[in-house]
Amino acid sequence: MSKNEEFSLALITGASSGIGESLCDLLASKKINLLINGRNTAKLKDIALKLRPQVNVTIIPADLAEKEGRTKVLEKIYEYVPDLVINCAGFGFYGEALTYETESQMEILTVNGSAVLELTLEAARALVSSDKKGVILNVSSVAPMFVFPCAAVYSASKAFVNQLSQSLDYELKPHGVRVLASCPGMVATQFRRRASGGFEAQPPSSSAVMTPYYAAQKIWSQIQKRKPLDIFNWKYGLMAFLSKY
Numbered sequence: 001m002s003k004n005e006e007f008s009l010a011l012i013t014g015a016s017s018g019i020g021e022s023l024c025d026l027l028a029s030k031k032i033n034l035l036i037n038g039r040n041t042a043k044l045k046d047i048a049l050k051l052r053p054q055v056n057v058t059i060i061p062a063d064l065a066e067k068e069g070r071t072k073v074l075e076k077i078y079e080y081v082p083d084l085v086i087n088c089a090g091f092g093f094y095g096e097a098l099t100y101e102t103e104s105q106m107e108i109l110t111v112n113g114s115a116v117l118e119l120t121l122e123a124a125r126a127l128v129s130s131d132k133k134g135v136i137l138n139v140s141s142v143a144p145m146f147v148f149p150c151a152a153v154y155s156a157s158k159a160f161v162n163q164l165s166q167s168l169d170y171e172l173k174p175h176g177v178r179v180l181a182s183c184p185g186m187v188a189t190q191f192r193r194r195a196s197g198g199f200e201a202q203p204p205s206s207s208a209v210m211t212p213y214y215a216a217q218k219i220w221s222q223i224q225k226r227k228p229l230d231i232f233n234w235k236y237g238l239m240a241f242l243s244k245y
Helices: 018-029 041-051 067-080 102-129 152-175 191-195 212-225 234-243
Strands: 009-012 033-038 057-061 084-087 134-139 177-184 229-232
Touching: 009 018, 009 067, 018 033, 018 041, 018 084, 018 212, 033 041, 033 067, 041 057, 057 067, 067 102, 084 102, 102 134, 102 152, 102 177, 134 152, 134 212, 152 177, 152 229, 177 212, 212 229
Parallel strands: 009 033, 009 084, 033 057, 084 134, 134 177, 177 229
Antiparallel strands: none
16 A cells, blocks of 8 residues: 555656656555556566565556547546546647648547547546545646647647646636646656657757656655646746747
8 A cells, every 4th residue: 555645646747758667666666556547568567576575556558549548548537536547648730730640640649639628637536536635636838838840740639738737727616626737848758759750860968958857856845835837847837938029
């Protein structure tokens, strides 16, 4: 059983790499039991094997782009009713929108938008109907703070996440459920490689990129503070502020 006084069980989507994997490590160190979702079954098994000496870990191999995959996750939500849900799964493409098939662009909206909406609503419904308090955190991006050509669909999908999270936070707060949005900048994950079709000719300077574990720590800090929306680090926050003028 978890010894964490605040949370007993966390669901993390996109847990097989990047920020999601780092969140698994961080929450396990806090003695929070885990439900972990991702597309890579072998990687999920490796993470579970590594963390089970610390906490209970249940894996949910599922692709959130598919209705069947989302249903698998929803079934676990209602079975276990996690009091911490972190929607970390997401992807995008770099380049002008018309250089990609419309079907591929629609998949971005499915994973970054529809899946987040469905899991957020149902996780909140499960908590409220069980008379439990909890936190749902949706990992967004600083991208929607700017006009963002060459990442138009990704940026738009994350704008949806920000608006949804902040609005639902007001609605659900009286029920003891908080909905937060985290907005990291560039993170050293596989996201950039997938977004650029497997290539990255000019990687950004290391000073502009945060590590997945740093992002995970910032997310945990936001959860503890119950901050509705958090842009990190301060450089991105300043850029977002100045962009208004």
